Structure formats: structure tokens, C-alpha cells
Amino acid sequence: xxxxxxRGAHDLFGEEINKFNKIISEVKLVASQFSFNxxxxxxxxxxELFKKPLGEQSDxxxxxxxxxxxxxxxxxxxxxxxxxxxxRAVISNGLLNNLPAKFFGTGQMFRRERPQKGRYRQFNQINxxxxxxxxxxxxxxxxxxxxIILKKILPNNNIKLHINSxxxxxxxxxxxxxxxxxxxxxKNSLSRESIDKINSNPLRILDSKNKEDIEVVxxxxxxxxxxxxxxxxxYEEIKKCLINLEIPIYEDSTLVRxxxxxxNTVFEFKTDEIGSQDTLIGGGxxxxxxxTLGGKDLxxxxxxxxxxxxxxxxxxxxxxxxxxxxAILDPEYKTHALKAYDFxxxxxxxxxxxxKFNLKKSLSIANEKNANYVVIIGESENINDNFSVKxxxxxxxxxxxxxxxxxxxx
RNA sequence: GCGAACGUAGCUCAGUUGGUUAGAGCGCGGCCUUGUGGUGGCCGAUGUCGGGGGUUCGAAUCCCCUCGUUCGCCCCA
Numbered sequence: 001x002x003x004x005x006x007r008g009a010h011d012l013f014g015e016e017i018n019k020f021n022k023i024i025s026e027v028k029l030v031a032s033q034f035s036f037n038x039x040x041x042x043x044x045x046x047x048e049l050f051k052k053p054l055g056e057q058s059d060x061x062x063x064x065x066x067x068x069x070x071x072x073x074x075x076x077x078x079x080x081x082x083x084x085x086x087x088r089a090v091i092s093n094g095l096l097n098n099l100p101a102k103f104f105g106t107g108q109m110f111r112r113e114r115p116q117k118g119r120y121r122q123f124n125q126i127n128x129x130x131x132x133x134x135x136x137x138x139x140x141x142x143x144x145x146x147x148i149i150l151k152k153i154l155p156n157n158n159i160k161l162h163i164n165s166x167x168x169x170x171x172x173x174x175x176x177x178x179x180x181x182x183x184x185x186x187k188n189s190l191s192r193e194s195i196d197k198i199n200s201n202p203l204r205i206l207d208s209k210n211k212e213d214i215e216v217v218x219x220x221x222x223x224x225x226x227x228x229x230x231x232x233x234x235y236e237e238i239k240k241c242l243i244n245l246e247i248p249i250y251e252d253s254t255l256v257r258x259x260x261x262x263x264n265t266v267f268e269f270k271t272d273e274i275g276s277q278d279t280l281i282g283g284g285x286x287x288x289x290x291x292t293l294g295g296k297d298l299x300x301x302x303x304x305x306x307x308x309x310x311x312x313x314x315x316x317x318x319x320x321x322x323x324x325x326x327a328i329l330d331p332e333y334k335t336h337a338l339k340a341y342d343f344x345x346x347x348x349x350x351x352x353x354x355x356k357f358n359l360k361k362s363l364s365i366a367n368e369k370n371a372n373y374v375v376i377i378g379e380s381e382n383i384n385d386n387f388s389v390k391x392x393x394x395x396x397x398x399x400x401x402x403x404x405x406x407x408x409x410x
Numbered sequence: 411g412c413g414a415a416c417g418u419a420g421c422u423c424a425g426u427u428g429g430u431u432a433g434a435g436c437g438c439g440g441c442c443u444u445g446u447g448g449u450g451g452c453c454g455a456u457g458u459c460g461g462g463g464g465u466u467c468g469a470a471u472c473c474c475c476u477c478g479u480u481c482g483c484c485c486c487a
Binding site for chain 2: 004005007058059060063064081109111113114115116117118119120123124125126193204209210257258259268275276277279280281282303304305306307308309310327329330357358359360361362363364365366367368374376378379380388390392395397
């Protein structure tokens with residue numbers, strides 16, 4: 001019986017797990033530098049947590065969620081994104097008393113989409129959220145943080161920061177109405193997908209890749225003309241600060257984001273090196289969302305990054321695991337060998353033996369696996385209660401006993 | 411969810427008018443060399459030819475279904 005992994009789900013091992021772990025460790029390091037605390041939430045939640053905040057008409061809610069009934073008829077969903085569970089968690093645990101409250105987390109998300117490169121049904125995200133501040137410093141800080149993480153992991157790749165402002169929640173409401181009217185008047189020139197969105201989600205028409213749509217969008221009312229003076233001033237200042245931080249920005253008036261809860265600043269870090277799933281990190285401000293989920297009326301800003309997409313751009317991680325290889329020449333010497341094996345482990349060294357009794361093979365494997373030393377245990381070592389230690393880097397070999405074994409091993 | 415291409419050994423891939431027992435390189439195992447690696451030589455095993463069904467005397471090859479991967483659309487991380 002041969003059973004395959006579920007479509008769009010993958011096992012992680014070898015080079016891939018090295019990349020994965022490197023990302024996680026860099027993320028944790030930068031998070032602590034910026035004083036963000038780790039928060040891990042359950043992998044499933046009540047379905048209602050996602051429906052309203054993400055938008056009843058959004059594709060994620062409409063057709064991509066893994067939802068099922070529990071035995072007591074509770075409707076449960078495997079989390080398709082991390083922002084709403086994070087907010088639920090900070091409300092549930094009363095973590096919004098000291099503001100701003102800064103949290104990050106990593107973990108699996110689930111969306112039932114057609115898999116392709118950079119898009120999987122189970123995938124891993126990095127999430128950073130800053131709750132409780134409307135200060136533009138919070139926007140800048142969280143974008144800067146994303147940029148630093150990407151620069152550390154992918155120093156040589158061409159990644160662009162796309163940025164836009166959607167305006168306040170009220171502005172956005174007005175603009176959507178005007179946009180719906182405009183698109184209704186130009187219905188005949190739009191693609192079928194876009195026509196479906198005219199009333200439910202007209203913003204999404206703005207970032208359509210369809211050629212005819214793009215022509216219509218060119219003539220559409222521009223979002224920036226609807227921003228209030230305050231909004232505009234804020235947006236200009238954010239851009240200025242990002243430029244001062246030497247983060248090149250690309251102003252993208254068609255950048256709107258797919259989830260309903262965004263307003264004001266929205267941004268994406270994009271690359272042209274991995275095909276059509278090109279957003280590495282996406283996020284923005286979500287004032288009003290915390291209130292929607294039953295908390296206080298607090299603002300928030302955050303982003304999500306796709307670990308698998310970042311991995312696609314990474315070079316192999318050089319694994320410099322220093323270790324000591326064992327070469328045991330006969331089953332009889334196992335007891336003697338175990339003394340050194342155990343001694344080294346207890347002194348915090350890494351050891352490995354392949355359970356075979358062939359010296360040539362052992363040396364060959366030790367060489368391949370980049371061992372620093374080989375401890376050789378044969379007849380004479382067994383009789384004389386000592387160990388031969390070979391330095392693989394320079395070829396030197398010395399005989400030591402347990403008490404002075406560490407003299408030759410660094 | 412829509413359109414297209416692809417699926418042969420652990421990996422990268424050959425394999426045409428359908429014809430014995432399905433191949434190469436790398437890797438793997440053994441030996442040359444029963445105490446010395448990174449670079450030699452010889453030998454060997456790779457396998458439900460993604461899975462199921464059909465056509466045929468005969469299918470890796472043709473047809474249908476199915477699963478998976480990739481690319482584009484859609485969507486997004």
C-alpha cells in the first residue's frame with residue numbers, strides 16, 4: 001500500500017529543512033531586536049473567526065477554507081491566515097493592556113487552492129503584528145523589520161517594496177461606491193471575473209492582470225484623489241522615512257490586497273525571480289479589525305510572509321556541523337568504544353557511528369560528512385584501553401586515553 | 411475552479427511506425443586492499459515504467475479515468 005502526501009502538502013527534509021530552520025532562527029533574532037514577543041495559536045479555530053473579517057465575498061472565505069464539523073456540530077476551520085487568530089488570542093488572554101502590543105508567530109496555514117510553485121495547500125507563514133498604535137512610526141517599524149529580515153536571508157536578490165495607501169475606513173467606503181459606479185458604466189469593457197466583483201469587491205478589479213481590465217482601470221477614479229489631507233500627509237511621511245532608511249519604494253496605486261480588513265498603508269515585498277506567485281511578504285494596517293473581533297477599538301498594523309516562497313530564492317545553507325566520527329573495527333570492541341562515545345557526548349561534542357566495521361568505509365563516510373576527527377577503535381586500542389584519534393583536516397593521528405582525549409580534540 | 415504540458419531506478423534523464431528478459435550517468439552495496447579517507451579498478455542490485463481500466467496475439471509506447479507535479483488564469487504568502 002503506497003500512500004502519497006495530500007495534494008499541495010509537502011514533507012520537509014535535507015536542504016529544505018536547513019533553509020526552513022535558517023529562516024526561523026533569523027526571524028526570531030530580528031523579532032527580539034525589535035522587541036516582538038512570540039505568540040503561537042492553535043492550528044484550528046471556530047469558522048466564524050475568519051468569515052466576517054476576511055470578507056464573506058473574499059475568495060479565501062468563499063472557496064479556499066478547510067472547514068468541517070466537529071462531533072458536537074461546532075464548525076471548525078484550519079486557519080487560512082494568522083492575523084485574525086493572533087487578535088483572537090490577544091483578546092482571549094488579555095494581552096492588550098500595555099500598548100503597543102507587539103507579537104510575532106510562525107506556523108502552518110491552510111488554503112484549498114490549486115497548487116503550483118510558491119502556492120501550496122499547507123504552507124508556512126511568518127507573522128508580525130503591532131496592536132494599539134496609529135502612529136506612523138508603527139507602520140515604518142514593521143516595514144523596516146520585514147526589510148531587515150529579507151535582507152539578512154536574501155542579501156543578493158532583487159526584491160521590491162510596493163506600497164500604497166487605501167485611506168481611512170470611511171474614505172475607502174466612499175471610494176468603493178464611486179468605483180462601483182464607474183465600473184458599472186464601463187461594464188462592457190471588463191472581463192467576466194471583474195464584472196462579478198463590481199458590487200462585491202471593486203477594489204480587486206484595480207489589480208487585475210487582464211489587458212482589457214487594465215485599460216479600463218487606467219481611466220478609473222484614482223484612490224489617491226480621495227485621501228483626506230491627514231491621510232495624504234501621513235502617507236507622504238511614511239514614504240519619506242522609508243527612503244531615509246534606504247528602502248527603495250515602488251508606489252503602486254493598483255496595490256489593494258485581497259482581504260477586506262485592510263485600510264491606510266498597504267504594502268508587498270515582491271520579486272520577479274520565482275514566477276507568478278511573486279509576493280514574499282504582504283501586509284498593511286487594519287484599524288477596526290480588533291473591534292470587529294470583539295476587542296477594544298484599537299488600530300493595528302502587520303504583515304505575513306511566505307516561508308516556502310522565501311525558500312525558493314535561498315541558496316543552500318552551508319551546514320558546518322562539527323562532529324567526531326567513530327570507526328569501530330570489530331563487534332567485540334563496542335563496549336570499549338562506548339566509553340569514548342559517551343564521554344564525548346557528555347562533554348558536548350557531536351558524534352556519529354554507522355554501525356559498520358570497515359575502517360576504509362568509515363573514513364570515507366567521515367570525510368564525506370565533513371567530520372573533524374575520527375576515533376579509531378581496533379584490537380590494540382581495545383587491549384591497551386586507549387583510542388586512536390585522527391585529525392581529518394591535517395591527517396595527524398595520536399593515541400589517547402579517556403583522561404587526555406580532549407587534549408587533541410578542539 | 412478553468413486551460414495546457416508532464417509523470418520510467420534514491421536523483422538527473424534515454425527509450426517511434428506497439429515486438430523477447432526496460433537502459434545510461436550519478437548515488438548505493440561488495441571486492442581488489444581483514445588498520446587508514448578525500449582521487450583508481452572490477453563486479454552487483456536497482457523498477458508494480460504514478461495508479462486503475464480498455465484496445466491488441468503483444469502496451470513504458472495507443473485510448474479513457476484517476477492521482478500527483480509544473481506553467482498560465484484566478485487567488486495570495
